[in-house]
Amino acid sequence: MDTASATLIAGGLKYIGAGLATLGMIGAGIGLGILFGNYYVGALRNPSAAKTQQTNLFIGMALTEALGIFAFVIALLILFNKPSL
Amino acid sequence: MADPLHQFKIETIVQGPVFEVGGVHVDLSLTNSVLAMLIAVGVTLLFFALTTARASIIPGRGQVVAESIFGLMDDLTDSIIGHEGRKFLPYVLTLFLFILSCNLVGMFTYFTATSQIAVTLTLAAMTILLVLGVGFIRNGLGFFKMFVPSGVPWYILLVLVPIEVIAFVMRPVTLTLRLFGNMLGGHIVMKVFAGFIVTGLAMGIGGYAIGALSLSTIVALTTLEFLVAYLQAFVFAVLTCVYLSDVVNIGHH
Numbered sequence: 001m002d003t004a005s006a007t008l009i010a011g012g013l014k015y016i017g018a019g020l021a022t023l024g025m026i027g028a029g030i031g032l033g034i035l036f037g038n039y040y041v042g043a044l045r046n047p048s049a050a051k052t053q054q055t056n057l058f059i060g061m062a063l064t065e066a067l068g069i070f071a072f073v074i075a076l077l078i079l080f081n082k083p084s085l
Numbered sequence: 086m087a088d089p090l091h092q093f094k095i096e097t098i099v100q101g102p103v104f105e106v107g108g109v110h111v112d113l114s115l116t117n118s119v120l121a122m123l124i125a126v127g128v129t130l131l132f133f134a135l136t137t138a139r140a141s142i143i144p145g146r147g148q149v150v151a152e153s154i155f156g157l158m159d160d161l162t163d164s165i166i167g168h169e170g171r172k173f174l175p176y177v178l179t180l181f182l183f184i185l186s187c188n189l190v191g192m193f194t195y196f197t198a199t200s201q202i203a204v205t206l207t208l209a210a211m212t213i214l215l216v217l218g219v220g221f222i223r224n225g226l227g228f229f230k231m232f233v234p235s236g237v238p239w240y241i242l243l244v245l246v247p248i249e250v251i252a253f254v255m256r257p258v259t260l261t262l263r264l265f266g267n268m269l270g271g272h273i274v275m276k277v278f279a280g281f282i283v284t285g286l287a288m289g290i291g292g293y294a295i296g297a298l299s300l301s302t303i304v305a306l307t308t309l310e311f312l313v314a315y316l317q318a319f320v321f322a323v324l325t326c327v328y329l330s331d332v333v334n335i336g337h338h
Contacts, residue, residue, distance in 0.1 A: 055164065055323060062320040066259040069266035076269075 014078060021075040028068025035060050089276035093200055093269065121198040125186035154182070158322060165326040166333055173329050176215065180208065181322040188268060188314035192307075199317075200268040202261065209260035212325045220332035230335055256328060260321065267317050271310045278303050 039057050043050035098120060101113035136147035144152060158178045162170035184199060191197025198204050220228040232249040233242060278299045285295030 055161065058316070058320055058323055059327060062263060062324055063259075065267075066263050069259075069262050069270075072266050072270055073262050 014081075018075040018079040021078055022071055024071025024074070025068040028064055028071070031064040031067070032061065035064055089273050089280060092195055092197075092272060092276060095201070117196045118198050118201055118204070121190050121194065121196040122187060122204070124194070125183065125190045125198065128190070129182050129186045161322060162326055165323070166330040169333055170326070170330075173326070177322050177325055177329075180212070180325060181318050184208070184264065184321050185315060185318035188318060189311075191268065191272065192311060192314055197268050197272055199264055200272060202265045205265040206257075206261045208264070208321070209257040212260060212328065213257040216328045216332055219329065220335070223333065224335050227335060228332065231331060260324060264317050264321060267313055271306075271313055275303060275306050275310065278306065 035057070039050075039053070042053070095116050095118055097114045097116050099115040101115060103110075103112045103114070105111065132147075133151055136145075136151040140148060155178065158181055159171070159174060162174045162177055164170075166173060187198040187204070191200065220231070224230070232246050232253065234245060234249070237245060281299040282296045282303075285292035285299060288295070
């Protein structure tokens with residue numbers, strides 16, 4: 001294989017890599033689903049306590065979401081990294 | 086099709102002095118990022134100046150909004166940090182208002198200052214330096230007790246302490262990336278769907294359905310982005326409070 005086509009293939013594989021990196025968001029999605037689901041279960045059982053736990057909900061949301069954002073940032077890093085060839 | 090990342094490009098509006106200080110390139114030009122932040126700060130100052138200038142016992146519409154924003158942050162610092170929370174209210178309130186107004190300027194105009202990693206990193210660094218400063222001034226070397234949970238056998242501490250240290254070091258990183266990633270991701274998604282409209286319409290009569298679907302998606306996404314704009318500012322303020330509370334109430338948990 002000559003250098004030109006190898007560079008082309010490498011450029012295309014970069015997009016596959018970026019797509020694979022975003023798979024990390026699956027975990028964050030499941031996590032957020034569990035988090036909010038359980039919050040609503042609790043909130044419907046005891047609506048008077050729901051308001052007081054909203055801050056905790058957002059703390060949990062922020063911590064869970066951060067992991068999904070990491071995957072997104074890694075994808076961006078792969079996508080916009082200048083190849084050092 | 087237009088590049089969905091074009092909106093994040095920094096452009097110089099007014100050329101300022103450019104010089105080098107100790108090998109660091111300094112450019113004091115007025116860029117669109119700086120302009121967006123100045124607009125955000127200006128709008129915030131104007132809003133609070135107008136709504137609280139003639140404060141009355143029976144508040145008007147604007148005064149209710151201003152007071153409820155203030156009350157929200159006051160409750161937050163009080164409930165998370167405790168009775169010393171009011172000392173940190175000015176910082177948390179400023180941070181919240183700055184991030185919220187930057188996000189909203191991004192929603193109403195084209196440039197979002199908080200989608201620049203330099204801006205979010207500065208905000209996160211300010212928070213973490215404040216946390217370190219407050220921690221060392223109040224507790225001295227007792228600050229390091231934060232990494233040692235009480236009531237844990239020593240052999241578990243061997244594992245737990247490195248994890249706690251790593252978690253602490255990751256705090257500024259997550260603060261930076263959460264705000265940056267949310268604003269960047271949201272605005273990219275909106276522009277990608279806007280691109281779908283153009284491509285759909287270019288496909289001819291069959292593409293009209295795609296265009297209409299994309300347009301209605303953008304309307305829904307814009308609503309979501311307004312929620313995210315508020316929520317991320319709130320989350321940043323909440324996490325600042327949580328991190329401050331860790332060092333203010335060091336022996337209490």
